[in-house]
Amino acid sequence: DTAVSQTPKYLVTQMGNDKSIKCEQNLGHDTMYWYKQDSKKFLKIMFSYNNKELIINETVPNRFSPKSPDKAHLNLHINSLELGDSAVYFCASILGQGNTEAFFGQGTRLTVV
């Protein structure tokens, strides 16, 4: 029973396309994050939602739009994909806003060709 699940695990798409990545957690946590991990393994925060409300938006292009229909789900929609968007995207959830451990999804490897 996966605590934080992301779909899809792999995504290959052409430049200019629009795609979505979905994330769901069954832990009852309040806060969910999207992180981007590039080829150098740097883990950069993108967005954070607390109880369906956006609380962090870290200088991410507005082609990226998160959506949280409820506190168990945080989806990421990307418009007009660019080559530089290729990375692994991780969803994570936390009880509270950072005082407890983060549980990560298995990641979505996005390749833009």
Place this chain on the structure above:
Amino acid sequence: GQQVMQIPQYQHVQEGEDFTTYCNSSTTLSNIQWYKQRPGGHPVFLIQLVKSGEVKKQKRLTFQFGEAKKNSSLHITATQTTDVGPYFCGGATNKLIFGTGTLLAVQP
């Protein structure tokens, strides 16, 4: 804004050697967390440090939190090939910001 830096970015050791990664935050933290990511996998929580000057051990791993609660270190004694992977510190204030990570390679 809050920044968390880690050094070194990359470390290559021979099996049996020790390894240390350092984490520095631009702001005072409420806690620091350490994660390990296995190759091809996702970051997995190792430990959380909350108190100023706190030291915790997990088998061959020793974690320290600085007195000012702005820096931390992870030390691995006698590395094994199973220790390979990026190690991340996560600095928590009202959000969880990860350090740049240290990629550990262990040669048998």
